[in-house]
Amino acid sequence: MPRQRMLPGEHGRITERSHGGKYYATTYFRDSDGKRRRVERSSDKSAEDARRMLQRHLKDRRPPITEQEVTDRSTLSELFELWIVAKADQDGVSEQTVDQYRQVWARHGANQLGALRIREVDTTRAHRHVQAMGATTQAKRLRMILLGMMATAVRFGVITVNPIRETKPAKAVPKKVVRKIPAEDLSRVRASVREYADREGPGPRPGRLLPAFVDLLVATGARPNEVLALRWSDCDLNADPPTVTIRGTLIDHGRIEGKPLHRQDRRKGDAPEHTVLLPRIGVEALEQLKTYASGDGPVFANREGGWMSLANMRRSLRAALPEDLRAVITPHTFRRAVATVVRDKLGSEKAQQQLSHAKLATTEKHYLQRHTAGPDVRAVLDEYTGVRE
Known part of the structure; x- marks a missing residue:
């Protein structure tokens, strides 16, 4: 037999x-x-x-792998290089996002995990490393990178289960509560930045564009780097009503390795261009800036006529604000404030439209101050319970 x-x-x-x-x-x-x-x-x-x-x-044996880029002898550093190239080519992530991933890997992954072979990484080891980074954005990004890398290894048949799926970053601290800027505080902010810009003294005034910057943030609800990326061709002060159209965003120094401050001719997430109707505060800010503008350059031009860095604007704003407002007011605070003011008067959908979010849930979760008082539903509940006066 x-x-x-x-x-x-x-x-x-x-x-x-x-x-x-x-x-x-x-x-x-x-x-x-x-x-x-x-x-x-x-x-x-x-x-x-x-x-x-x-x-x-x-x-734990797997069949030998031949003639492919990822094998059971590949290290995580080798796997990262393959994954990041595929991420850029196939998923179409932006250049600055790719550079962010590279920076996270170089700082938190390459030296700590890079020499390990793929099969040497288990859930326990990866979880311990991510937890040790604390409740940080970097930890979340590293976990996402490792998750994608190991998914690539699964597709190549080197491993059968992604060991990163059961890892978790450290528990995050509670998020700051979104609060709108009360009208009286907004008046203080505007007065403070005006006083800072008009101060007397020798030398250049780094805050000369700050009042118009704050006013346009309030007038549009746009992201700070979208306001700084405005060109005069994006502004139509002769329209009825006047408008600005947001078509790009500024990429600050160091966001992409080897590249200086520059304008990206598309919005965050490749969102479509967004036109905003200007209230009077925005029109007055642009009219003031127009008096010393030249050509179709940046609305917020530095002394050489180039783009103005958000880092410089943020530094000037902090220097201009009173001590009690420095901890709560940043350039991005105005976007949340505008969203909440519009929601309170016109509803959440109008706030979403003003901010140009693709999803209403994004506006409600991250940009609106939460209601802390219930509506007046006494008549409805009296009718439901049958209790009458």
Whole structure:
């Protein structure tokens, strides 16, 4: 009677031998691709140790991988390079996003995990590393990078389960509560930045554009770098009503390695251009800036006529604000304030339209001050309960 053929995943009898002071354990294994292969492991200690090493290998064995870029001998650093190129080419992520991923990997992954081979990374090791980074944005980004890298390894058949799926970053601290800027505080802010811009003294005044910047943030609800990316061709003060159209955003120094401050001719997430009707405060700000504008350059031009960095604007704003407002007012605070004011008067959908969010949930979750008082529903509940005066 012929010998029964091994099924995929089964192995034959393990044989042991010694040679030159080393011990060897050998068997034949039928891999999941159906091929029968000779498998061997060795030990300097004993034949039994060689047998145990072989048995451990057989338990997690995968068929050998040939002629592909990712193998069971690939390190995480090698895997990262393959993954990031595919991320840019196939998923179409922006250049600055790719650079952010590279910076996160270089700082938190390359030296700590990069030399490990793919199969040497388990959930426990990865979870411990991500947790040690604390409740930071960097930890979340590293986990996302590792998740994508290991998904690539799964697709190449190097591993069967993504070990990063069950990892979690450290628990985040509670998010700051979104609060609108009360009208009286907004008046203080505007007065403070005007006083800072008009101050007397020798030398250049770094805050000369600050009042118009704050007013346009309030007038549009746009992101700070979208306001700073405005060109005069984006502004139509002769329209009825006057408008600005947001078509791009500024990318600050260092956001993309090797690139200086520059304008990106598309909005965040490749969102379509967004036209905003200007209230009087926005029209007056642009009319003031127009008095010393030249050509179709930046609305907020530096002294050389180039783009004005958000870092400089943020620094000037902080210097201009009273001590009690510095901790609560940043350039991005005005976007949330505008959203809340519009919601309170016109509803959440109008706030979403003003901010140009694709989803109402984004506006409600991140940009609106939460209602802390219920509506007047007394008549409805009296009718429901049948209680009358």
